[in-house]
Amino acid sequence: MEPIPSPQEILSTKKGKPCLILDGYKYRIHRTTKCYIRWTCTEEKKSKCKGSVTTNLNHQVLRQVIHSCIPNPAAIDVKRKLAVVQKKST
Numbered sequence: 001m002e003p004i005p006s007p008q009e010i011l012s013t014k015k016g017k018p019c020l021i022l023d024g025y026k027y028r029i030h031r032t033t034k035c036y037i038r039w040t041c042t043e044e045k046k047s048k049c050k051g052s053v054t055t056n057l058n059h060q061v062l063r064q065v066i067h068s069c070i071p072n073p074a075a076i077d078v079k080r081k082l083a084v085v086q087k088k089s090t
């Protein structure tokens with residue numbers, strides 16, 4: 001599988017877990033293997049969204065499953081700002 005060039009970023013949640021941001025969607029880690037990380041949409045439970053992403057360990061996107069939820073870029077902006085604040089305070 002060739003990596004798909006796609007702008008993505010990794011933020012961390014309040015609990016210190018990584019959170020993947022891609023195309024206005026937020027993902028949390030579903031499972032990690034030696035080669036891949038499988039991410040699922042954070043709206044999975046709330047919106048019954050099947051959206052997910054598989055990346056390699058460098059967070060390059062290998063595979064994407066289409067979402068049934070609506071992306072929420074505003075919420076991600078808030079999260080990004082919080083992450084910056086957290087970085088400054090450590």
Ligand SMILES: [Zn+2]
Pocket residue numbers: 025041042043044049050051067068069070
């Ligand atoms: Zn989704």
